[in-house]
Amino acid sequence: MEQPNFSYIDALSGGDEAFKLKLIAIVKEELPVEIDVYVANMKIKNFQEAAENVHKLKHKISILGLETSYELAVNFEENLKENSLELKEEFDAILKEMLRFINTL
Amino acid sequence: MMKCIIVDDETAARMIIEHLCSNVDTLEVIGEFPNAMQAIKFLNKNEVDVIFLDIHMPDFTGFDFIDSLKNPPRVVLTTSDKNFAIEAFEYDCIVDYLVKPVLLPRFLKAVQKIESFIPVTETVATPTPISKTTAEPTSKTELYVNIDRRLVKIDFEKIYLVEAKGDYILIKTEGKNYTVHSTLKKIEEKLSGSSFLKVHRSYIINIDKIIDIEDNSILIAKDVIPISRSNRPELMKRLNLL
Numbered sequence: 001m002e003q004p005n006f007s008y009i010d011a012l013s014g015g016d017e018a019f020k021l022k023l024i025a026i027v028k029e030e031l032p033v034e035i036d037v038y039v040a041n042m043k044i045k046n047f048q049e050a051a052e053n054v055h056k057l058k059h060k061i062s063i064l065g066l067e068t069s070y071e072l073a074v075n076f077e078e079n080l081k082e083n084s085l086e087l088k089e090e091f092d093a094i095l096k097e098m099l100r101f102i103n104t105l
Numbered sequence: 106m107m108k109c110i111i112v113d114d115e116t117a118a119r120m121i122i123e124h125l126c127s128n129v130d131t132l133e134v135i136g137e138f139p140n141a142m143q144a145i146k147f148l149n150k151n152e153v154d155v156i157f158l159d160i161h162m163p164d165f166t167g168f169d170f171i172d173s174l175k176n177p178p179r180v181v182l183t184t185s186d187k188n189f190a191i192e193a194f195e196y197d198c199i200v201d202y203l204v205k206p207v208l209l210p211r212f213l214k215a216v217q218k219i220e221s222f223i224p225v226t227e228t229v230a231t232p233t234p235i236s237k238t239t240a241e242p243t244s245k246t247e248l249y250v251n252i253d254r255r256l257v258k259i260d261f262e263k264i265y266l267v268e269a270k271g272d273y274i275l276i277k278t279e280g281k282n283y284t285v286h287s288t289l290k291k292i293e294e295k296l297s298g299s300s301f302l303k304v305h306r307s308y309i310i311n312i313d314k315i316i317d318i319e320d321n322s323i324l325i326a327k328d329v330i331p332i333s334r335s336n337r338p339e340l341m342k343r344l345n346l347l
Binding site: 008011012013014016019022023026027029030048052055056058059060062063081 | 115117121124125161186205206208209270273
């Protein structure tokens with residue numbers, strides 16, 4: 001499975017360590033909240049809102065350098081708009097891995 | 106020096122754009138906002154040269170936001186969605202379209218476009234109230250919508266807002282909301298012309314339910330709705346102004 005990494009954050013920060021730490025702190029703060037909202041909408045089968053949540057989560061996925069996972073999220077977002085749950089398991093596994101990663105930081 | 110603001114509901118996204126701006130001597134970030142309403146209030150009192158604007162935001166989309174501005178400055182859209190690129194070209198003020206995640210080389214290209222951008226002379230927009238053919242008052246005072254194979258009656262007088270949601274419309278009433286597979290154009294044809302008005306390409310409101318109007322937005326029940334520049338004159342005409 002693709003692993004979260006700092007490739008994007010490093011390229012963006014250009015060696016600015018203070019910025020890098022600040023951005024990581026924000027991701028650690030925002031990501032669990034965004035995931036909770038997504039899970040809540042999935043629970044009540046509000047797939048249109050969940051698609052919006054996935055859309056928002058795509059940015060966090062890309063911030064954590066997950067290029068292949070980003071493409072999967074794009075497809076899952078489209079599936080949700082059609083009320084299809086195809087790729088849900090794979091997407092949820094990505095979220096789980098991201099949470100595990102940020103909890104080690 | 107170009108004064109710019111950043112509008113995005115994600116803190117991380119605002120921080121990234123602000124960091125990218127800090128790499129450019131000609132850009133000065135004078136404000137950042139997590140939603141469109143705060144940005145509109147700021148723009149009503151301050152002049153800015155550039156807006157970095159997220160398209161996907163709760164309540165107001167980036168396009169709703171632009172529609173609500175009288176004289177929008179140069180706008181650079183920031184989004185995780187490539188699908189809005191075509192719509193973006195319909196706006197003269199949109200200079201560039203940045204797909205997240207953004208890195209410095211691509212951001213610098215956007216800055217070049219901002220600097221070389223020549224605004225198109227504003228054309229007078231034609232007001233688009235509910236058209237004559239569709240606004241003719243009908244004798245009907247209710248409509249029926251198909252919800253889970255049931256035809257549910259909704260009284261016109263209870264509707265305060267209809268919002269376009271892609272292939273669906275959201276009909277908001279005092280007691281309940283209904284998501285229906287239909288278009289704004291179709292419901293326009295069904296609604297009596299007397300109290301309903303299209304105030305934005307995504308919204309039809311019941312004028313009788315307005316609580317207040319502030320600058321480019323309307324408070325109706327608990328919803329804040331943008332008013333398009335082109336629809337504002339018709340709205341003002343329909344209000345019983347003192």
